[in-house]
Amino acid sequence: MSDMEFTHTTHYQALGERKLAASRCKTCGRLYFPARPICPECHGNNMEAVELSGRGKLAAFSVIYIAPTAMIQAGYDRKNPYCAAVVNLEEGPSICAQLVGVDVAHPEAIKIGTPVTATFLTRGEGEAAKTFLGFQV
Amino acid sequence: MTKRKLGRGVAIVGAGMSKFGAFPGKSSRDLFVDAFQEMLASVDKGFDARDIEALFIGNFSSDLFEGQGHTAPIMADWVGLTPRPATRVEDACASGGVALRQGMLAIASGLYDIVLVGGIEKMTDLPIERVTDTLATAADALYEVPAGFTFPGLYASMATAYMSRYGANTDVFLKVGYKNHENGSLNDKAQFGQRIADIMEMRKKSAAKKGLPIPEWADEMAFLKDDRANPIIAWPMRLYDCSPVSDGAAAVILVSEELASRFTDRPLYVIGSGQASDGATHSRPTMTSLPSAKQAASIAYEMAGVRPADIQVVEVHDCFTVAEIIATEDLGFFEPGQGWRAVEEGQTARGGPRPINTSGGLKSKGHPVGASGVGQVLEIWKQLRGEAGARQLPGAPHLGLTHNVGGTGQTCTVHIFERR
Numbered sequence A: 001m002s003d004m005e006f007t008h009t010t011h012y013q014a015l016g017e018r019k020l021a022a023s024r025c026k027t028c029g030r031l032y033f034p035a036r037p038i039c040p041e042c043h044g045n046n047m048e049a050v051e052l053s054g055r056g057k058l059a060a061f062s063v064i065y066i067a068p069t070a071m072i073q074a075g076y077d078r079k080n081p082y083c084a085a086v087v088n089l090e091e092g093p094s095i096c097a098q099l100v101g102v103d104v105a106h107p108e109a110i111k112i113g114t115p116v117t118a119t120f121l122t123r124g125e126g127e128a129a130k131t132f133l134g135f136q137v
Numbered sequence B: 001m002t003k004r005k006l007g008r009g010v011a012i013v014g015a016g017m018s019k020f021g022a023f024p025g026k027s028s029r030d031l032f033v034d035a036f037q038e039m040l041a042s043v044d045k046g047f048d049a050r051d052i053e054a055l056f057i058g059n060f061s062s063d064l065f066e067g068q069g070h071t072a073p074i075m076a077d078w079v080g081l082t083p084r085p086a087t088r089v090e091d092a093c094a095s096g097g098v099a100l101r102q103g104m105l106a107i108a109s110g111l112y113d114i115v116l117v118g119g120i121e122k123m124t125d126l127p128i129e130r131v132t133d134t135l136a137t138a139a140d141a142l143y144e145v146p147a148g149f150t151f152p153g154l155y156a157s158m159a160t161a162y163m164s165r166y167g168a169n170t171d172v173f174l175k176v177g178y179k180n181h182e183n184g185s186l187n188d189k190a191q192f193g194q195r196i197a198d199i200m201e202m203r204k205k206s207a208a209k210k211g212l213p214i215p216e217w218a219d220e221m222a223f224l225k226d227d228r229a230n231p232i233i234a235w236p237m238r239l240y241d242c243s244p245v246s247d248g249a250a251a252v253i254l255v256s257e258e259l260a261s262r263f264t265d266r267p268l269y270v271i272g273s274g275q276a277s278d279g280a281t282h283s284r285p286t287m288t289s290l291p292s293a294k295q296a297a298s299i300a301y302e303m304a305g306v307r308p309a310d311i312q313v314v315e316v317h318d319c320f321t322v323a324e325i326i327a328t329e330d331l332g333f334f335e336p337g338q339g340w341r342a343v344e345e346g347q348t349a350r351g352g353p354r355p356i357n358t359s360g361g362l363k364s365k366g367h368p369v370g371a372s373g374v375g376q377v378l379e380i381w382k383q384l385r386g387e388a389g390a391r392q393l394p395g396a397p398h399l400g401l402t403h404n405v406g407g408t409g410q411t412c413t414v415h416i417f418e419r420r
């Protein structure tokens, strides 16, 4: 078993350092993002840490008008919608993240397959500030 | 996987539901009492509630919706069934379907002969933002929700992936909603039991009454494409693509096969049951199908010994219109990428060759989440017994199927029912 910790805490700590922290199974070679301690493929627990490039392609998206409380607090609402997306990273794994830099007024012009790169979004103020993964076109 | 069978046969001999809707002043227990009483009355040869040996109650989040946890014993108490074991089952919007399966397994195991399966949810007391937040607890709080995803947003993402992959346009989703409102208009239990044309008339009358300019739409599609009449919730999903926020309850009586004739000459046998789990939406090999639905369906079909083409009555989990299209493909009624064409061709309408959601579906009937999986069984019960009234399918159907999804497919159950 690896002596590395792979938890949501280490995931968000890495994002705070502007890094995408994945884990790779040393037994079967599968790559996981977010990083996880047990390989669902071979059930091995010998994982190594891998940093991802942050490059990927848009796999799915929505422009969200009715926002959850956390996004309302971040300044979004019906008049200021945002894009949430699923991005397929070039190393293989996919992940949910906010997509910035797209024209949310014209969602039909946003194309699946568009190359995107990771960006790091801070939500919350002072002590409560936290870095979230985002992507930009 | 080796072929699995139930230890013994299980039959449904009674079924009831409350009206689905928004009922200020009614709690989930009040709605459950309504469903329970209708269920008792539905048993052809009479039924003594004291014969019930155990209860399984599907409920997603009474804790957050009503400030009330530990709901199963409360339901048992309010219908006079304590001290029988009462167990709450939670798998998000699939709670009802999973409760049905747990009740079925309890009888198949031989431990009980007569079990009550219920589903309850009371959602309308909260303001809409808190409803959205509460539903979002069924998604992955660490890795889906922080992206800004809501449930409409996650399903809308499947819609954009589906459109891109298969060439569908946004109109087809609106047509699913239109169709389900047509069906729901014939269901007196439906929350929004109006055709889209009826809703347009209501809007016009309401504007006239308030002295506002009277809106004009060329037809139903024009209404459904109007940003004011049908606002975007999560593009491309609009208000009429989304199942509503609802209160409601449903209940069915399951008995061992050998006891069925004591209660009715027209029981429904549960001949197939499949359930599967899955990871977060982004972790799957596809965004245009729910792997858990395919898995649950394949297990259920194999157990029942039937093929998709044999099924005559189908209730699928249309929490969003895109979900209905994907469900019809996952269940094997249409090839991948053909479900949207089937909608365009009217194949899934009540008069079409493959009717889907004759009850009105979650869209029109309502979606009290923990009750929905049991509510679906009510439609199969009515259709297979020839009791569906104006929406009855012709040809005395004898095989029905329910498809109940939790989250974006982290849970799916599929059940197949037969009237012999």
Ligand SMILES: [Zn+2]
Residues within 6 Å of the ligand: A025, A026, A027, A028, A029, A030, A039, A040, A041, A042, A043, A044
């Ligand atoms: Zn491995």
